[in-house]
Amino acid sequence: MTQSGGRTSEPWLSPRERADRGRAARSRAPRSGHAAYEPAPGRFDPVALIERQSAGRVRELVPIRYARMIQSPFRFYRGAAGIMAADLAGTPVSGLRAQLCGxxxxxxxxxxxSPERHLVFDINDFDETLPGPWEWDVKRLAASLVIAGRENGFSDRERAAVVQAAVRSYREQTRRFAGMRTLDVWYARQDADDLDALASGELTRGGRKRVAGAIAKARTRDSLQAFDKLTRLVDGERRMTPDPPLVTPLADLLPGVEGTLLQEAITGLISGYRRSLPPDRQALLDQFTVVDMARKVVGVGSVGTRCWIVLLLGRDGEDPLFLQAKEADESVLAAHAGASAYATEGERVVAGQRLMQATSDIFLGQQRTQGIDGQERDFYVRQLRDWKGVIEPSLMVPRGMRAFGRLCGATLARAHARSGDRIAVAAYLGRGEVFDQALVGFAEAYADQNERDHRALVDAVAQGRVRAAQAA
Incomplete structure (x- = not known):
């Protein structure tokens, strides 16, 4: 069978042989062994690792990243994918691989x-995507649920139930996909109806209202909404509204000749990225004209990477398209799971996203471009907003987080099933709850590690080792 990420084809195996392969992996990595987590002897300094990751980022934005990460253990965790990747490299793996979110x-x-204008539930961020051990994604999800549950004041038993629900859903859905035809797996997806069903069948009245609100809000988050929020009329022309340092128009960022050069470079980036789109999408993009651009600060883990938002107009001044061009660095998994098979990091991100998502942004593409400092950098491009919506973990009660965890587990199973050996993984997991229970132990142990690492960064800021600065 063919593996993802440009790997060579293996001899064809029957479903029985693939299942035998999965069961045999239990001797290499017993399912109960996944419960263990102990920091490696002489474990790396987490603050030093974060600093190394920040070294190539925009210097004046890095303090914003640290300020966001010290706010809470969960915010720290969101920016600490590189730390967890290094820790996961020392944990047991079955030897079965899939395309990972990372x-x-x-x-x-x-x-x-979706391109058909359906609201779907899926994975969103692929900056770190790379082929690797499927367990790593499941463990990152499980630990995040424990960390969020602790911040919400959930009891040990409540957190355990949340993790078990998510991992059981991953296991059961993987077994379901193992019995499906390959094309049926490829066409599978979760949509807003799944959230509606979840809300009506499993949540309290307050939970149902929050889900309904998230669905309704997501449908308003599009280019028109961004147009109203992010632009203003200046001398009769649409221009980006300054909100420094979170949104800084190019004219404010680098006035004069340098600003002109940067504008030309970003315009060239968009022009070059066009070639990575299919012909029909190229024709669609050609109907829009670039009119303004700005630097944007995004997320937690991505703060400091170069990210540009570009306003384009179509038929007239009320027909906007917002594109986001985000710098793509080497995946934090690469040092532990192997280098990317793609020539550029932008290609790696785009290919991984298309492989894992049930349906991807119609403007998703990539480009390598030279900055005004002469350095070549990789970018991937997608729409800034396209019906994106999220349910905040801080608003979840235990019952709601259990339901949300189930949906996340099922979504991750579907994403892995598109590239990995779903039959082997299903056989490895089995029908029982051994793996589910093991990950409860792992997630609690890793949440403890995350709290220690968060405290290390808080202390480093207090001691002046690193500087944190809130965005104004």
Whole structure:
């Protein structure tokens, strides 16, 4: 069978042989062994690792990243994919691989728009995507649920139930996909109806209202909504509204000749990225004209990477398209799971996203471009907003987080089933709850590690080792 990420084809195996392969992997990595987590002897300094990751980022934005990460253990976790990747490298693995998200924490599962204008539930962030051990994504999801549950004041038993629900859903859905035809797996997806069913059948009245509100809000988050929020009329022309340092128009960022050069470079980036789109999408993009651009600060883990938002207009001044061009660095998994098979990091992100998502943004593409400093950098491009919606973990009660965890687990199973050996993984997991219960232990142990690492960064800021600065 063919593996993802450009790997060579293996001899064809029957479903029985693939299942035998999965069961045999239990001797290499017993399912109960996944419960263990102990920091490696002489474990790396987490603050030093974060600093190394920040070294190539925009210097004046890095303090914003640290300020966001010290706010809470959960915010720290969202920016610490590189730390967890290094820790996961020392944990047991079955030897079965799939295309990984690489940062599968619970807030990277959200509502998105399909090209057919259906609202779907899927993974959103693929900056770290790479082929690797499927267990790593499941463990990152499980630990995020425990960390969020602790912040919400859930009891040990409540957190255990949340993790078990998510991992059981992953296991049961993987077994379901193992019995499906390959094309049926490829066409599978979760949509807003799944959230509606979840809300009506499993949540309290307050939970149902929050889900309904998230669905309704997601449908308003599009280019028109961004147009109203992010632009203003200046001398009769649409221009980006300054909100420094979160949104800084190019004219304010680098006035004069340097600003002109940067504008030309970003315009060239969009022009070059066009070639990575299919011909029909190229024709669609050609109907829009670039009119303004700005630097944007995004997320937690991505703060400091170069990210540009570009306003384009179509038929007239009220026909906007917002594109986001985000810098793509080497995946934090690469040092532990193997280098990417793609020539550029932008290609890696785009290919991984298309492989894992049930349906992807019609403007998703990539480009390598030279900055005004002469350095070449990789970018991937997608729409800034396209019906994106998220349910905040801080608003979840135990019952709601259990239901959300189930949906995340099922979504991750479907994403892995598109590239990995779903039959072997299903056989490895089996029908019982051995793996589910093991991950409860792992997630609690890793949440403890995350709290220690968060405290290390808080202390480093207090001691002046690193500087944190809130965005104004």
């Amino acid at each position: 940062d599968a924490h619970m807030m990277n599962f959200r509502l998105l728009a």
